[in-house]
Amino acid sequence: MLGANYEPFTQHLTVCARLWPPFVDYDNNGNLMGYEIDLWNRMSLWLGNLTYTFKGLNNTLDEELVPMLLSSDNTSSSHCDVVLGNWKLSTAYITLGIKGSLDVYRGGSQVAIPNPYSGSMKSMWSFIMVFNWQLWVVLFATSVILCPFIYFSEIDYQNRGLGKARFPSALGSGLIESFYRVFGKIFNVVDEMRVRALASKAVALAWGSANTILLSAYTAGLTATATSANFQSAGIVGPSSLPNTRVGTFSTQTHSFLRYGFLGIAITDDMEESSGQVLADALSNNTLNLNAIVADTAWLNYRLQNTCDIVIIGDVFQYVHNAFGYNKNLDPGFIYNSTVALSDLAVTFDYYTTLTNKYMPGQNCAPAPNTIQLTLQDMEGMWILVAALIALAVVLTLLPKINRNWDVDKLHAGSGSSGSSGSRSSLGKAATASAALGVDFLAPSFTGSEAAFGHHNHSQKLESLSGCGHNSTSSGDARRFSWDLSSAAGSPHSHPVVSMKQAEGGGGQGGRRGSTVKCEDAATATVV
Structure with missing residues (x-):
C-alpha cells in the first residue's frame, strides 16, 4: 500500500x-x-x-x-x-x-496453424484446381478433335444414332450430336456412343476408357484436396514440431527461434500491428505454402478469437514482459x-x-469432427458453371425455333401472289385459289412435298390454268392432271379450292398414272 x-x-x-x-x-x-x-x-x-x-x-x-x-x-x-x-x-x-x-502482461510467442479439420479448400474454384490447367486444356483439345473424327467416320451411315438415348431433335443432328456425345461422356451424363465404323468404334472404346480413368482420378483428387489440404500442419502441436517445416514470422525474428530448431521465413519487414494480419492472411490463403506462423500471443488470441480457420496451438514460448x-x-x-x-x-x-x-478470451472452436465436410464456399464455382450451362441449353433450344420461324423457304411456300401467309404442310385457301385462277407456282411449293407427286424433279412447272376441265401435262413427265374449276353457286365469297386425287392411268406406255383435280367450294372442300 x-x-x-x-x-x-x-x-x-x-x-x-x-x-x-x-x-x-x-x-x-x-x-x-x-x-x-x-x-x-x-x-x-x-x-x-x-x-x-x-x-x-x-x-x-x-x-x-x-x-x-x-x-x-x-x-x-x-x-x-x-x-x-x-x-x-x-x-x-x-x-x-x-x-x-x-x-x-506476460506475453511471448505462440504457434498458429491452419485448422486441419476445417475441410475447407480455401477457394470457390478448388474443385477445378484438382487438375492443373495443362490437363484441362489437353482434355478439351482432345474432345474437340474427336468430334469431327467420329462425325466423318460415320458419314456413310444414314439414319443412325450415336447413343441409346434419343438425341434432342431440336438441336439438329450430325456434327452437333457428335459434340454432344463426346463432351457428355466426359461428365458421364450420356451412354456409350453407338457407332458403326471400325475406326469410330476404336475411338469410342478408347475415349470411354479414358473418361472412366479421368473420373476416378478426379474423384480421388477432390477427396484428397478436401481431406489433406492441411495435412502437413496436422502433426504440429507446438514449437517442438516446427523443425523441417515452413514457418512464417516477422523479419526481425527469423533468427530468434534457432534455439527451437527452426529458422523463420520473413513475411513482413517490420513488427507493426498490421504485419500480424499479413502473417495470418499468408497462412489462411496458403499463398506461400506455409505450415505455421509464429506471432505475438496477445495479438493471436485477440485477432483470431472469432475464427477457427486458423487455430492457436501449444504453449507460449520465448516469454517477454510487457x-x-x-x-x-x-x-x-x-x-x-x-x-x-x-x-x-x-x-x-x-x-x-x-x-x-x-x-483475449481465446478461441472457442468445436471439437474436431469425425468426418470432413465440404462447405458451400468450396463449391460455389460449380453452381456458377451449372447456371452457365443451363443458359447455354436454353439458347440452343430456342435457336432452332427462332430459325424455323424465320425460314425463308417456309415463308415463300406459305405465301401466295398477294403475300398472304400459309402452311407449308397444307395448302392455304388463298394459295389454292390463286393456283386455280392461273398463277404459276413451282411444283414443290404448290404441293408441299416431293412425295405428293412421287417424283424429285423440282424444275417442273405447272402450266397456267384458265379454268376447270383443262388437261395439263407437266414438262418432262407423262403425268396428266384434270382440272375442274367450279364455284359454288350463289356464294359470292366462295373461293375455288383444288382437290387432287392421283389415279391409275388406263393406258399408255409404262402404265402412266394421272391425277384428277377438282374444284370445290372452299367452305366444304377437302383435299383428297
Whole structure:
C-alpha cells in the first residue's frame, strides 16, 4: 500500500499510446481502447486521478519510441512521459536510463496453424484446381478433335444414332450430336456412343476408357484436396514440431527461434500491428505454402478469437514482459507508487485476469469432427458453371425455333401472289385459289412435298390454268392432271379450292398414272 506521506502526483503527463491490439486499439467512434488503456485508467484512479493526455501513435517501432522516452522537453511534440502499447522491458533500454513499470502482461510467442479439420479448400474454384490447367486444356483439345473424327467416320451411315438415348431433335443432328456425345461422356451424363465404323468404334472404346480413368482420378483428387489440404500442419502441436517445416514470422525474428530448431521465413519487414494480419492472411490463403506462423500471443488470441480457420496451438514460448515505458526524467516517486498500484490491482483485485478475459478470451472452436465436410464456399464455382450451362441449353433450344420461324423457304411456300401467309404442310385457301385462277407456282411449293407427286424433279412447272376441265401435262413427265374449276353457286365469297386425287392411268406406255383435280367450294372442300 502507499505510504502515509503519499501525495497525489500533480504533473500533467503525456501518455503515448502506440497502436497494437489488444493493448491499444480504436473503437468504432475513433476513441482509444484496449487492455493497457483500461489498465492505465484504472491505475490513475487508484493513484488519485492523474491528469494526462493520450497521444495516439500508429505503426511506430520500438526504435522510434526510444528518443521520445529520453526527451527532457515536455513541450516537444516528440516527447513522451509514458508509453503504452506492447512495450517490452529489456536490459538495453534500462542501460539507456529508460525505466519500466511492473509487468502488465506476460506475453511471448505462440504457434498458429491452419485448422486441419476445417475441410475447407480455401477457394470457390478448388474443385477445378484438382487438375492443373495443362490437363484441362489437353482434355478439351482432345474432345474437340474427336468430334469431327467420329462425325466423318460415320458419314456413310444414314439414319443412325450415336447413343441409346434419343438425341434432342431440336438441336439438329450430325456434327452437333457428335459434340454432344463426346463432351457428355466426359461428365458421364450420356451412354456409350453407338457407332458403326471400325475406326469410330476404336475411338469410342478408347475415349470411354479414358473418361472412366479421368473420373476416378478426379474423384480421388477432390477427396484428397478436401481431406489433406492441411495435412502437413496436422502433426504440429507446438514449437517442438516446427523443425523441417515452413514457418512464417516477422523479419526481425527469423533468427530468434534457432534455439527451437527452426529458422523463420520473413513475411513482413517490420513488427507493426498490421504485419500480424499479413502473417495470418499468408497462412489462411496458403499463398506461400506455409505450415505455421509464429506471432505475438496477445495479438493471436485477440485477432483470431472469432475464427477457427486458423487455430492457436501449444504453449507460449520465448516469454517477454510487457510494461509501461517511463521517461528517463520521470519522477522516481511516481514510478514507485505506480508499481504499488499495479501490484494491488493484479493480486488483490485480479484485474489482469479480468482484462485478459475481456480482450483475449481465446478461441472457442468445436471439437474436431469425425468426418470432413465440404462447405458451400468450396463449391460455389460449380453452381456458377451449372447456371452457365443451363443458359447455354436454353439458347440452343430456342435457336432452332427462332430459325424455323424465320425460314425463308417456309415463308415463300406459305405465301401466295398477294403475300398472304400459309402452311407449308397444307395448302392455304388463298394459295389454292390463286393456283386455280392461273398463277404459276413451282411444283414443290404448290404441293408441299416431293412425295405428293412421287417424283424429285423440282424444275417442273405447272402450266397456267384458265379454268376447270383443262388437261395439263407437266414438262418432262407423262403425268396428266384434270382440272375442274367450279364455284359454288350463289356464294359470292366462295373461293375455288383444288382437290387432287392421283389415279391409275388406263393406258399408255409404262402404265402412266394421272391425277384428277377438282374444284370445290372452299367452305366444304377437302383435299383428297
